[in-house]
Amino acid sequence: MHLFNVLPLTAAVLHLLGRAQAKAVFAHYMVGSVNEAHVQQDIDNAIAIGLDGFALNIGDPTEPYVNTTLVSLFDYAWGKDFKLFVSMDLTASGAACTAGRSCCNGPSDYDSILSEFLGNGAYYLGPNGLPMISTFQSDGFTIDAWNASGWWSYWGNLVDGLFSWEAAWPVVGDSNSADCGSMSPDIPVINGALNHGKSYMIALSTLQYKDAYGTNLYRPGGLTLPIRMNNILGMASQLDFVEIITWNDGPESHYIGNVWPEASDSSVKYCSPQANFPHTAWQPLVTSFIAAYKTGNTMAPPTGATAIGAMWYKTLLQDATCSGATQPDGWSTGTDSLTWAVVLPAGSKGMQIRATSNGAVISTVAVNPGLNFGSPTGVQAGAQMLQLLNSAGAVVMTATGGACVASVCPAGMFNMNYQVVGLSAGGGNASCK
Known part of the structure; x- marks a missing residue:
């Protein structure tokens, strides 16, 4: 599971987000070394398909490109109907340490980023006017562990909601077609969140395939996207947020947006996704889904379109x-x-x-x-x-x-x-x- 709206661990003063009153759909955005023109195109494209904002995945906050890219993102989003929030990728921070790069020691190393951007006009705020933060780390907990009453007594006053990245796909090696797009991993956690007055942000994705970062795996994604769309729409009244995985994570293969060459890791073994494996043809489906999720209507094409x-x-x-x-x-x-x-x-x-x-x-x-x-x-x-x-x-x-x-x-x-x-x-x- 991943937490959002985490209370401060050091000097950065964060407040909790109240229960959402309006549904929002975000896309997970990998913060890399992206030039300003490409940052602007990412935001323009995301607005065009109906997204409310990006969850900004930040692994090692000490990397020089991080602040540069964040400034470009927040400057261009300012004044637009499009918001951003920080997702602290604590697992990636640890990986940076073991790889011998400059790295952070934990959430406290995000203080400078949070201090700089929490008050920005493009930062996503809840209905009570307070900012949202998510974390990206599960620490190996199982669904049962996260849903246990002991978990809520320990964490319940610290977070306002939960988000599960792993629930987006069947587990590796699962050949049961009934698990494709299933909500069964989410439902116990959704129920726990609702019973404790918390929000749930549900993941929506296609496949997960990567031969990267020391991992070579495939998790089925044939019908995962449309089945999960249907299932989410059937439970929309219980779900405050949707996070699409992802906008631009090329090595994971589940991007729906742009994968820019300057942000790509040359050590990763995958065919140039932007040139040879574009996924933008999924975007019209996402637009239709977003409209249905927010209005409670059936998915439909734009007015006048055949399909x-x-x-x-x-x-x-x-x-x-x-x-x-x-x-x-x-x-x-x-x-x-x-x-x-x-x-x-x-x-x-x-x-x-x-x-x-x-x-x-x-x-x-x-x-x-x-x-x-x-x-x-x-x-x-x-x-x-x-x-x-x-x-x-x-x-x-x-x-x-x-x-x-x-x-x-x-x-x-x-x-x-x-x-x-x-x-x-x-x-x-x-x-x-």
Whole structure:
């Protein structure tokens, strides 16, 4: 679990945030060495898709780039309907120490950052006008430990809410499709929070794959995003906040925004995500979700649009060979699937989604108003295509042109990151690059 609204441990005077009166949706933002133009584009893009702000993940607060990037973020967000708050990544701070870099000793080392930015007009405030802070560390606690009555007696007066990063995905090696997008890890903690007058911030994500930071693992993300969207909307009245994981964490593969080259770690083994694995085609789904979460309505496309949606798939078959490469933990839970999610407006009738792999139709299903999704298996090496058909059987929207699926590893690694390709108007032939 992760805590937010932590009381001061040293000189920084923080106050607790009261129960939220308006729902808010944030995206987890990795604070790196990002130039000012890219900072501004990140904020502009996030505003455009309906986000309320960024949770600013800060690992080692003593790194010189941290203050520079924070100044750019807060200066540009000032005066906009977009807010920022600090997420103290205490685990990353410890990693910095062991890596031999300058590092912090604990939360007290964030004092200078908090002192500088808590009073900024772009800092996120609760309904009582007081600032919010989150931490990023679980210390190995299990769900039961965090939900125990002893936990609340110890921590209950210190925090105003809880947030679970790990609940966003099935555990490594879990092949039970029923766990994809499940709320079962969250519900005991949600109930505990509500029983103690606290808030809960729920995580929303796609997959988790990384061959980075000394870890090589895969946690399924095929249908995790749309199923969890549905489940969150079904419990929206009990959830004050949603945090999307993430905006820009390239090595974790679950970014929905920009991954800038100047902020990337050259030691990390992943294909240039911004150039070769863009995930921005998920953004229209996120926009529709945010609107539904805040209003209590069904997910819908923009007024006048036929539909919104995307397909996504990994570029390696499960029987792919990669000479000298190591399969990530959880590789066996991967499937050769073409996953998709499509949102149709009210009144849509007789429409279908057709999924094609290497020229062969692998699925044709009816779709209805609101959020629809599927993940047919049978993907073959070659080009992938998703088509939206109207009631007359004519193709009205198509998604294709992503990277080709292969049976060998062009990057010399078992890359489980997804190609994400959005629907656009019209037909066309399947293609890949």
